[in-house]
Amino acid sequence: MKSIQRCPWPTDELYRAYHDTEWGVPLHDDRRLFEFIVLEGAQAGLSWHIILKKRAAYRKAFARFDPEKVARFGRVKIGQLCADAGIVRNRLKIESAVSNARAFLKTQEEFGSFDAYIWRFVDGRPRINRWRSMSEVPARTKVSDAMSKDLMARGFRFVGSTICYAHMQATGMVNDHLVRCFRHGELGGARGGTAPSRCKDRVFERILAHPPFFTHVRSGHLHKN
Numbered sequence: 001m002k003s004i005q006r007c008p009w010p011t012d013e014l015y016r017a018y019h020d021t022e023w024g025v026p027l028h029d030d031r032r033l034f035e036f037i038v039l040e041g042a043q044a045g046l047s048w049h050i051i052l053k054k055r056a057a058y059r060k061a062f063a064r065f066d067p068e069k070v071a072r073f074g075r076v077k078i079g080q081l082c083a084d085a086g087i088v089r090n091r092l093k094i095e096s097a098v099s100n101a102r103a104f105l106k107t108q109e110e111f112g113s114f115d116a117y118i119w120r121f122v123d124g125r126p127r128i129n130r131w132r133s134m135s136e137v138p139a140r141t142k143v144s145d146a147m148s149k150d151l152m153a154r155g156f157r158f159v160g161s162t163i164c165y166a167h168m169q170a171t172g173m174v175n176d177h178l179v180r181c182f183r184h185g186e187l188g189g190a191r192g193g194t195a196p197s198r199c200k201d202r203v204f205e206r207i208l209a210h211p212p213f214f215t216h217v218r219s220g221h222l223h224k225n
């Protein structure tokens, strides 16, 4: 019997669904990109699995990831969130989600969309890697270093280079599925070279039709899991 080949890190149903439908899919929707920034900031120091389990609570706590609403969160609202057991109760992380929403809106204004801004770091096209084992997958690259520096200059917090690289993996700016994983080929790896910036295959359209989800696994955590 031939079983489906996957990356080694999805160890339960939650992770498998995430790996199979979200992680590495080129993402161009600003609301979902903002969702990523909030969740990623919350993750710092924790496992991505914990954050995935809290995702529904995050969506509720952070106005369905509407950056305009989150940017207006004041002291009272932040105090309430600090008492919300559904999310990571860390004041610094919660405050940074609000200041990141403000930086996000400014960036949107400057570039027309956050999508247009962030994809410039890879010239609008996913980079298709060909890793054979997890040990080859980097935790950061020169591109993520540059992205981190630029985001910080724009006032974003919790955007270190490894977080930025995790963002690139999750949102399909790089295809870091191992070559033997079935998703590597589905997300452009089968064609070799570089995939179109907006993957038009059926899988991608199906995913776009889903409720807003977004992705991401940090390679650092993957090694540990």
Ligand SMILES: [Zn+2]
Pocket (backbone or CB within 6 Å): 006, 007, 019, 176, 177, 178, 181, 182, 183, 184
């Ligand atoms: Zn994979």
